[in-house]
Amino acid sequence: MPPPPTEDAQLVERLRTDESGEAMRSLYRIYGGELYGFAHRSLGDRGLAEEIVQEVFLRAWRHAGRYDPSRAAVRTWLYQICRHAIIDARRRASARPGLAHEATDEEAAGGATLEQAMLGWQVAAALERLTPEHRQMIRMAQFRGLTMREISEHTGLPLGTVKSRTWYALRSLRLVLEEMGVVPS
Amino acid sequence: MTGCHVREELGAYLLGALDPEEHDAVAAHVRDCPECAAERDRLAALPPLIAHADGLEIPAPPPAVEERLLDRVASSRPRPHRRRRFRMRSALVAGLAGLVIGAAATALALSFGDDGTPQVRTYQLALAGTSGASARAELQPGRGGTVVHLWVRGLPPGSKAVYEVRCENAKWSASAGTFRADDQGRAVVVLTTAARVGEYERIRVVRGDESVLTGSLN
Numbered sequence: 123m124p125p126p127p128t129e130d131a132q133l134v135e136r137l138r139t140d141e142s143g144e145a146m147r148s149l150y151r152i153y154g155g156e157l158y159g160f161a162h163r164s165l166g167d168r169g170l171a172e173e174i175v176q177e178v179f180l181r182a183w184r185h186a187g188r189y190d191p192s193r194a195a196v197r198t199w200l201y202q203i204c205r206h207a208i209i210d211a212r213r214r215a216s217a218r219p220g221l222a223h224e225a226t227d228e229e230a231a232g233g234a235t236l237e238q239a240m241l242g243w244q245v246a247a248a249l250e251r252l253t254p255e256h257r258q259m260i261r262m263a264q265f266r267g268l269t270m271r272e273i274s275e276h277t278g279l280p281l282g283t284v285k286s287r288t289w290y291a292l293r294s295l296r297l298v299l300e301e302m303g304v305v306p307s
Numbered sequence: 308m309t310g311c312h313v314r315e316e317l318g319a320y321l322l323g324a325l326d327p328e329e330h331d332a333v334a335a336h337v338r339d340c341p342e343c344a345a346e347r348d349r350l351a352a353l354p355p356l357i358a359h360a361d362g363l364e365i366p367a368p369p370p371a372v373e374e375r376l377l378d379r380v381a382s383s384r385p386r387p388h389r390r391r392r393f394r395m396r397s398a399l400v401a402g403l404a405g406l407v408i409g410a411a412a413t414a415l416a417l418s419f420g421d422d423g424t425p426q427v428r429t430y431q432l433a434l435a436g437t438s439g440a441s442a443r444a445e446l447q448p449g450r451g452g453t454v455v456h457l458w459v460r461g462l463p464p465g466s467k468a469v470y471e472v473r474c475e476n477a478k479w480s481a482s483a484g485t486f487r488a489d490d491q492g493r494a495v496v497v498l499t500t501a502a503r504v505g506e507y508e509r510i511r512v513v514r515g516d517e518s519v520l521t522g523s524l525n
Contacts, residue, residue: 141384143377143452143501150373158368175368176376183380242359249357250365263324264357270319271326282315289318292350295357305352 130196137186150179153197157204160243164208164236165215174211178204195303197247201240208236241304248298256291263288313337317346321354374482377501381452430504434512434522436461440492442520444510452501455483459495459512459520462488468514474500474507481507 130152136145157178162171181203182189189199249257262268262276270288274281300307313336319325320333337343434442440461447454455472462470472483484498504524512520 143380146377146380147373150376154368154373155365158372159363159366162366163363172368172372172375175372176379179376180379180383183383238359241356242361242363243365245356245360246363246365249360259318260322260357263319263322264354265361269324269326273324285319286315288322288324289315292318292321292353295353296350299353299356305356 128191128196131189131191134182134186134189134191134196134199137183146179146183149182149196153200154179156243156247157200159246160201160204160239161208163243164239165211170211170215174204174207177207181207197244198303201244205236205240244302244304245299248295248302248304251298252291252294255287256294259284259288259291260295311340311343313340314343314346317343317350321347321350323354371482374501375484378452378482378484378499381449381501382454382499384449430524432510432522432524434459434510434520436512436518436520438519440520442512442522444522446504446510446524448504449499452499453483453504455498455500455510457486457494457496457498457512459486459488460491460493462492462494462519464488464490464492470494470519471513472496472498472500473511473513474502474509475511476506476508480511483510 130149133145133149133152137149140146154175158171158175161174161178162168165171165174178200182200189196194202249260252260258277259273262273263270268276270281270284273279274284277284279287296305299305313333316325316329316333317337320330320337323330325333337347430446430448432444432446434444438461440459442457442459444458445456447456453474455474457472459470462468467487469485469487471485473480474483475481481500481502483500483502484496486494486496486498488494507524509521509523511518511522
């Protein structure tokens with residue numbers, strides 16, 4: 123028996139028939155922020171990113187019938203749509219020298235491919251789902267490069283608490299990423 | 308899971324956040340402890356993944372994006388053929404019967420369902436402002452919201468200002484879209500909003516935070 127559809131997969135299923143717009147609103151509120159961030163960083167243009175995000179959800183609405191929850195999580199599906207929309211936008215921008223130059227510069231400076239950027243935004247979304255305490259441990263250790271001892275001094279927490287909290291934070295993150303389909307379970 | 312005390316240091320170990328001596332001690336322990344080694348392997352992929360998220364904060368898109376999206380979905384919904392057929396038949400019947408639907412009426416019935424009850428009504432209202440501008444709006448309920456037809460005059464001529472039409476009640480305000488006036492200070496636009504007639508009490512035309520025109524549905 124296939125697993126029951128997730129809550130967001132049910133929202134996708136309701137997209138075409140829900141005339142109230144509530145299914146679309148809910149889906150947008152779950153994923154709109156991270157997709158907007160992904161598009162904004164990839165294109166370097168706020169207005170273009172707003173257009174891309176709308177385009178992603180419009181395409182999702184039009185093709186909701188083709189979505190197969192057994193093949194991809196809703197997040198993965200939406201990111202793929204967004205990736206295609208960004209590529210389309212870059213192609214259109216290549217006809218306009220100003221924007222094309224900007225996009226090329228951004229890629230050269232960041233060196234990140236769209237695939238890597240997609241991964242980064244999904245991990246950022248996963249971090250958002252951790253408790254603030256767990257998120258703080260990961261951010262301080264990984265992004266600020268602090269040792270456990272420095273974090274202990276900074277937060278006033280006992281060293282043992284900082285270490286165990288960091289371990290639990292990584293375990294929680296692993297579970298969230300599995301649930302999101304970013305890493306295999 | 309056993310109570311191996313080193314297990315709780317594995318997170319810091321994998322993130323490279325232990326002092327060098329502690330790091331070496333954990334590494335030596337993991338070599339001899341299969342359970343800790345399994346836990347290390349389970350979490351080892353995370354630090355490089357987390358590195359991809361460095362500097363990324365999930366932003367909040369401007370609120371207008373959500374409204375514009377819902378408007379676009381509402382206006383993209385195909386209208387059912389059945390309803391259109393009834394509308395045409397109703398118009399024909401109305402024409403043959405010589406019915407005149409009053410132009411001065413604030414609500415105008417346009418079609419009828421199987422049981423003869425009105426299905427689609429177009430609401431008309433006047434909008435007034437303090438700066439001499441005025442407007443007339445016609446609200447056409449759709450299956451996914453409202454189509455707003457707006458005729459405006461008396462705006463500053465030649466202005467490059469962007470005006471926004473908002474459908475509002477006491478608790479919320481939904482955008483129906485934006486427009487600019489022409490060189491004569493006039494505009495004729497058709498906009499859509501996901502808000503339905505009955506859900507909002509007034510229509511407002513705003514320029515930034517400034518209210519330019521207001522019309523009430525009551």
